Amino acid sequence: MSQSSAVPSVQRSDTEQLYAVLVDGHRAGLTAYRDRGEQRVFFHTETDDTFAGRGLAAELVRQALTDVRASGKRMVPVCPYIASYLKRHDGFADITDPVTPDVLTWLEAQLP
Numbered sequence: 001m002s003q004s005s006a007v008p009s010v011q012r013s014d015t016e017q018l019y020a021v022l023v024d025g026h027r028a029g030l031t032a033y034r035d036r037g038e039q040r041v042f043f044h045t046e047t048d049d050t051f052a053g054r055g056l057a058a059e060l061v062r063q064a065l066t067d068v069r070a071s072g073k074r075m076v077p078v079c080p081y082i083a084s085y086l087k088r089h090d091g092f093a094d095i096t097d098p099v100t101p102d103v104l105t106w107l108e109a110q111l112p
């Protein structure tokens with residue numbers, strides 16, 4: 001990852017409602033969500049430009065979705081990056097719910 005050989009780690013922050021990816025102990029990206037009952041609705045993913053195109057967001061999303069599964073929840077990929085990730089990677093179709101107008105209306109009311 002960049003000049004570092006460190007394996008990125010991913011941590012969930014329930015208070016911030018996001019998963020952060022850490023490289024050498026520093027936050028290098030995040031994917032943000034809001035919980036709607038048993039659905040975890042992901043709406044935004046970003047990574048530092050320094051790591052662009054090196055798979056950091058993909059590793060962040062892989063670990064985040066693995067945690068969603070382990071938590072017994074489902075996920076909704078409103079975030080375009082995650083929607084695109086799901087087209088390129090198998091393994092999460094069974095926990096993925098569609099982006100519906102109801103979800104989008106609900107999400108809009110959650111965000112500042």
Ligand SMILES: CC(C)(COP(=O)(O)OP(=O)(O)OC[C@H]1O[C@@H](n2cnc3c(N)ncnc32)[C@H](O)[C@@H]1OP(=O)(O)O)[C@@H](O)C(=O)NCCC(=O)NCCS
Pocket residue numbers: 043044045046047048051052053054055056057058059079080081082084085088
């Ligand atoms: C989008 C973003 C998170 C990708 O991070 P990254 O670490 O470079 O991503 P990865 O290396 O894991 O994956 C790159 C892949 O993501 C795809 N991708 C890049 N930006 C994308 C976007 N906005 N929407 C969907 N897919 C995108 C690329 O086409 C590439 O696909 P490929 O491997 O088939 O060529 C990063 O560029 C970013 O923070 N952008 C600004 C914020 C943003 O636009 N977020 C997405 C919408 S919420």
